Amino acid sequence: MTQQQHVLDLKDLRVDRGGVPVLRIPSFSLSENEFVSLIGPNGAGKSTLLLSLLGLIKRQNGTVSYRGREIASPAELLDLRRRIAMVLQDPLLFDSTVFENVASGLKIRGMGRAEIKKRVMTYLERFNLADMAQRSARKLSGGEARRVSLARAFAVEPEVIFFDEPFANLDPPTRQALTDDMDRIIRDRGIAAVLVTHDQSEALRMSDRIVVMNGGRIVQLGTPAMVMNRPVNEFVANFVGMETILEGEVLSNREQQMAVLVAGQEIDTVGDEQAGDHVYCCIRPENVTVSVSHPDEKSSARNLYPGRVAEVASMGPFLKLRLDCGFSLTAYVTRESFAKLELCEGKDVYASFKATSVHLIRRRVA
Structure with missing residues (x-):
């Protein structure tokens, strides 16, 4: 991303509950037109961070600034909230029509009747709800209710929008359609957004940056590629799906071409x-190639090991193989490749991966 003005800045946040630390965030910022996803295990503090930015949770310390100006008074906090919309996991619709639900935020802001109608219909159309305008919110399906909730949030045309697990418990096709619609509108309007999600594929697809949280702290913050491929510690590596995490000791480093000893075998990698x-x-696992014959010597993969398929597990369109190569190695293969190679538990195979596919994390030894 190019350097942009920060819409929101959070400094030195501390939130306690009953004297127990809940959040400790030295700094967090959200830039114009930026999409940030918060991921982490349950209880990591993701939703609490959103509520802290909105001033809806008492904090023991910390400041929130909007476009460089600290929010210090109730009037400034109210003004900030008017610039931010929030979509929750529960749509929380009023017992009225779809139209009235989407219009509710505009009425609170004192918008005229004609402008309300125009704005509401614009967003009903964008979320494929125009023919449901007069339908009772009680008669909506789960997916339709989520669409109304999104239309209501976008109709106020906020500068910032927060999403707290808005697509949880939806079937995959509905979820995909909603995220596509949401992402398109956010990009079209240049809205800054923060998404709390347990679906890492959503975070990867939509985010400019991903924040990994654990125990009320930000553990890693970076681009999707950086977080997924260059985790800073073992916790992040496990959390983002680094299925193979092996303890090793560096044998040599010649101009960043390294050899690491793992379970009596050498793994070639690069690093400092x-x-x-x-x-x-x-x-x-997606960086490991499995074959049943010795690969071509022209292969760019510097790491090649004979092994055996120890376990097979279904992963939707893929199959996850746990390989015994003298150390445990996990690989994904398509169902087509699995059938073509006639793979099964106990099958002898070759596993290969590039030196650049190995990410090293320093390990403390007691």
């Missing part, structure tokens, strides 16, 4: 670590 350093070797 020095001989004697203890590390974790992290490898994503």
Whole structure:
């Protein structure tokens, strides 16, 4: 992303509940037109962070600034809230028509009747709800109710929008359609957004940056590629799906061409670590290639190991293989490849991966 003005800044946030630390966030910022996703396990503090930015949770310390100006008074906080919309997991619709639900935020803001009608119909159309304008909210399906909730939030044309698990418990096709519509409108209007989600594929698809939280702290913040491929510690590596995490010791480093000893075998990789350093070797399963014959010598993969299929598990369109190569290695293969290679538990195979596919994390040794 190019350098842009920060819409929101959070500094030195501390939130306690009953004297127990809930959030400790030294800094967090959201830039114009930026989409940030918050991921992490249950209880990590993701939703609490959103509520803190809105001033809806008492904080023991910390400041929130809007476009460089600290929000210090109740009037300033009210003005900030008028610039932000929030969509929750529960649509929380009023017992009225779809039209009235979408119009509710505009009425609170004192907009004229003609402008309300124009604005509401615009967003009903964008979310494929125009023919439901006079339908009772009580008669909507789960997916339709989520669409109304989104239309209501976007109709006030906020500068910032927060999403707290808005697509949880929806079937995959409905979820995909809603996220596509939402993402398109956000990009078209240049709205800054923060999404709390447990669906990492959503975060990968829509985000400019991803924040990984754990225990009320930001553990890692970066681009989707950085977070998914260069995790900063073992927790993040596990959380983002680095299925293979191996303990090793650096044997040598010659101009960043490294050899790491893992379970009596050498793994070639690249990095800055020095001989004697203890590390974790992290490898994503999609970066491991499985074959039943010795690969072509022209292959760019510097790591090649004979092994055996120890376990097979279904992963939707893919199959997850746990391979015993003297160390445990996980690979994904398509169902087509699985059938073509006649793979099964106990099958002898070759596993290969590039040196650049190995991410190293320093490991503390007691």
